[in-house]
Amino acid sequence: MKILIARMNHETNTFSPVATPLAAFGCNGPNHGEDALNENKGMQTAMAAFIDAAEREHAGIVTPISASANPSGPVEAAAYDAICDAIVAAATGCDAVMLDLHGAMVAENSNDGEGDLLERVRAALPNAPIAVALDLHGNVTQKMIDNADVIVSFKTYPHVDMYETGAHAARLLFDLIHGKAKPLIAWRQPPLLTHTLRSATAEGAMKRAVEAARAAEADGMLAVSVLSGFSLADIEAPCISVVVVSNGEREQAEAVAERIARQIWNDREDFVYRSAPLAESVAQAAALAHGADKPVLLLDHGDNCMSGGTCDTMDLLEEALKQKLEGIVSGPLCDPQAVAALMAAGVGSTVTVTIGNKVASSAVIPRPPVAVTGVVRALTDGEYVISGPTYTGQRAFMGRAAVLDTGTVKLVMTERTHEPWDLGVFESVGIDPRRARFLLLKSRMYCRPVFVPIAAALVECDSRGVTSSDYGLFKFEHVKRPVFPLDAQTEWAPTNEAS
Template identity: 35%
Template sequence: MPAPRIAIGGFLHETNTFAPSPATFEDFVNGGGAPPLVEGESIFAAVADSNIGLCGFIDAPESRNWTLLPTLWTAASPSAQVTEDAFERIAARILAGIRDAMPLDGVYLDLHGAMVTEHLDDGEGELLKRVRALVGDAVPVVVSLDLHGNVTRAMVEQVDMLIAYRTYPHVDMAETGARCAAAMASLLESDQRPVKAFRQLDFLMPIAWQCTAEEPCRSLYAEVAAMEGGSLPSLSLLTGFPAADFADCGPSLVVYGRDQASADAAADRLVARIAEREGEFAGRVYSPEACVREAMRLAANAIRPVVIADTQDNPGAGGDSDTMGMLKALVACGARRAALGNVFDPAAARVAHAAGEGASIMLALGGHSGVPGDSPLEAAFTVEALSDGRFVAPGPYYGGGRLDLGPSACLRIGDVRVVVVSRKAQMADLAMYRSVGIEPLEQAILVNKSSVHFRADFASIAEAILVCAAPGPMAVDPADLPWRRLRLGVRTSPLGKPFVPVTEPA
């Protein structure tokens, strides 16, 4: 019997419709914190030995018995909408790759689940609709998703199984790809497809409190995993990405069962469990200077760094990673042995490289994305170290990924050091500081432009972790965003007020 022919590929973007900068085709080509756009057989080397869903699918035991037919894989840093040009060019190349690989026995795609484009609210739903139209109803289609996916009914209807990550920080992306391979094997061996139960929850979960190593997500995800098996081959809880202004934004559950009654009962049970815990999806948030002062107080008697999450400028949630609120607070408070990363400012990196190590340079650093309440920091900086921005990030989140952040520098102002990069990537690995000569373990305070992913590598070295709300496009409380298009009745924060659209004056 010939080996099953499985087309594989990926197209990932998490869209913050309130963010300042769109995702262009060039952003996908460059990749930033992910491998650059890659096609055909080159995909295997590009994703090898990394924490990427497609890598897990390729390396799964089941896939060794298949003929894997690579199409295209690409990802860009979270941002505002994907341009129509980028979406259509990339989608066309994925579809062409699938068409060229036919006849097929299956299709696996590594997607995010929260892609909004300039012309489509539901990027993944449209892509999957086109894939299904191309391969027909008989070919199994399996998709891995980020747990921040804003799942739509169209996505559920177009594929046989959607399987989401179960960790945030996302240390199980490759593992999720392997789960997708096991699901594909089951579909290939059976004439029956599992039935589906889909539920959308009625409140938005702030991402700063979605960490699966902390409550309430820790026990909720443990329950999801415990329920899986037997009559329930797959369950996914997606906490959603609460910064995409369209009707389907928010948390959801996708349950697959051998029979409809079992699937519906499991979905309803989980909806009830989450409702009981709604109020726990919130926590303490500091203002910038209050946060720095508290960090300095804790650091006075600490032997490990105090870590601050600059959550509202998280490039993993659509921020440009260039706001200056936290750096200004560190300087104003006279913080010592402090470091902040990453600041995305290619122009500043060029000036630093031109001046050389040891030089003093005048800069208007950061603050270029037009975020309300933010502005550049105009000051003199010392260039302490320079780098080409290429390094391996061995921590649990990047999982040994080979990063290329372009020309980079360590700039010092007072006793505060700043990682300046030319390509956006979330500060989620200790190696990102070390790449420009900063040893994070020797710092009293570390300020990371990240919401939760940094915890994967930093939690074990942190004396304490504080969450700060400096100006930025990813509001720590979704209720602070100017929503216009959510579905009626969705609470924009835990136990908050239901969404009601603003009516324009006549």
């Protein structure tokens, strides 16, 4: 048996001005062949689980590509074609396919990145079973449903079950191959744009939906996935979905999908996040710091690179300085020009540079860069190894990194947008984040498993960036209307088809 295993991960924010060329995938482009296998082998990705499952079956493994990029703007057409072409070209002679996909890719030449890829793979291998692992924030389409035999998504956010999801999908694929199961997919998609901050699986309506999915699996369904969708994509339906895989039982699968989708629709208000004014959030953080012996986290979720943020909006830092907060550690701020200036000046130099607010976007009002003066404390290559629990063991690349110390704030600046997955973001440049009074992180959720344990409190701060929770900032032109919460009076009646 010969199995095609590949990874194509990108969550596309169509409002983001951050470009997505082929070089954005990986350190400087995707890995191919043996390098693609080695990049995932032993890691906590779905592709790693696929590899392990195929090896247990003593199957031949073909790994044409592993391509993963931080969320950003639409994928350049040449990059999308290169990734898809590599996967399709490798399909010849394969007996089965396992794909580690995100589910919310939009390219310059495709509004349905995963669906169009799966359609091509199915055309190349019409009789081969295809299993797909998806991110919880995938935007499911009919084309994806039509061209896969097994679909399973993450059940955690922050995502700490990527490997487990791949293992689940692989198990169902091999059960199909060995005649132990006949996977059949049903799905529903209510017209609901969820907020990412309401898709955390440890609380609220999303927790209840995932619990319902797990209960349905315990009651006999092969897999039940709740995908909250990624709403900052101006496509037809960037909405929440329920995907059910049954063992050949169409009626039961449809009933489960409909029941959970109806539960979600009844809970729709709980999937909406309404931000406090930024000044109010910073004042709250200041109050929480009184008497605290640990840092207070201020999460700048309006400029979060893991949703396509530029990582260069200065709203939160400016407000913190305006309210005279001290003992601040902030970052990573993406500003290649400032990094270059600090590199040229050298460690120990006192410099004045303009930082941030340099990447223009149609979604936010332009603001001038901010001039700051400080001492260059560190200059590094910006690389470190993630300690976990997300992407454990993988090497992270921030581009070159520099630390500017103004006396009030230690600012970590990088050449690339970067999520603070790990204390290594700061420790790799000589900063102990535990010693800060305030930690200003450009993050929404992924920092929490690592930074919450070292913090006294957490405050969510919504800057006017391209990942803001204020949908009023964004001009949705292609989303099918009506849709909640853009249209408050939206109604929905489940049917036997997704709607």
